[in-house]
Each structure stands twice: as structure tokens, then as C-alpha cells.
Amino acid sequence: MAKVVVHLFHGDPDSLSAGSHVAERVRQVAxxxxxxxxxxxxxxxxAALNGSDGDAVVTEYNDQLDALIAAGVPVGTCRNAAEAAxxxxxxxxxxxxxxYxxxxFVRYALEGATVIGF
Known part of the structure; x- marks a missing residue:
């Protein structure tokens, strides 16, 4: 079985929106x-997981990730960054x-995963 990892890094509206939507679309056919x-x-x-402050894109991003988790998709975050924040x-x-x-990232390499970054 192949593995796809959607790596969400950038916090700009386009990256948050596109990355979370692509993840959902991949889930639909996975x-x-x-x-x-x-x-x-x-x-x-x-950092955008901490709340929206009224930002519709950040709210949609959080809602999409919560829906992916509810659908059984593993959604990870950096433990070190979470502890620091x-x-x-x-x-x-x-x-x-x-x-961490x-x-x-080492695990993804060992698994031969395709990592798509946003």
C-alpha cells in the first residue's frame, strides 16, 4: 500500500485552505x-490550530482537520511545538x-511515503 502525507506548514490563507482541502479530496479516494x-x-x-480570532479561513481549516480526524485519518502535530505553546x-x-x-519525517522516509507540502 502506498502512503501520502499532506504536510501543512505555511500559515497563509491559500496554504491552509488548499492543504486541508487536498487532504480531504485524497481521503475521498484513498x-x-x-x-x-x-x-x-x-x-x-x-499555530493556526489555536483558534481563528474570527478568521473564516482559519475556522474552516480547523473544521476540516477535525472532520478528517473524525473520519479516522491520523492528523499529527509537533509535540515539541505544542509543549512550548x-x-x-x-x-x-x-x-x-x-x-516530534x-x-x-524520518518515519515518512523509512515508509517510502510521498509527502506533499503546503
């Missing part, structure tokens, strides 16, 4: 195509998998 999907949020995209418990409660970025 089982039929025998593809395992995983999402990893890091950097500014991880004091968001570790809140992210875990939402269902995010906390893993170094470990996640």
Missing part, C-alpha cells in the same frame, strides 16, 4: 486507490497525534 493518508501540521499551520492537552483532546517532527 481506500479505492489503496493509499494510506496521514496529515502533519507544523510551524505556522500548527502550552497547547498539548487541547490538541490531544481534539484527537491530534503529537509526535524529526521522528515523523
Amino acid at each position: 481506500a479505492d486507490q489503496h493509499v494510506e493518508l496521514e496529515i502533519y501540521c507544523f510551524g505556522p499551520a500548527q 502550552g497547547t498539548e492537552e487541547a490538541l490531544r483532546k481534539r484527537g491530534f497525534v503529537l509526535q 517532527a524529526r521522528d515523523a
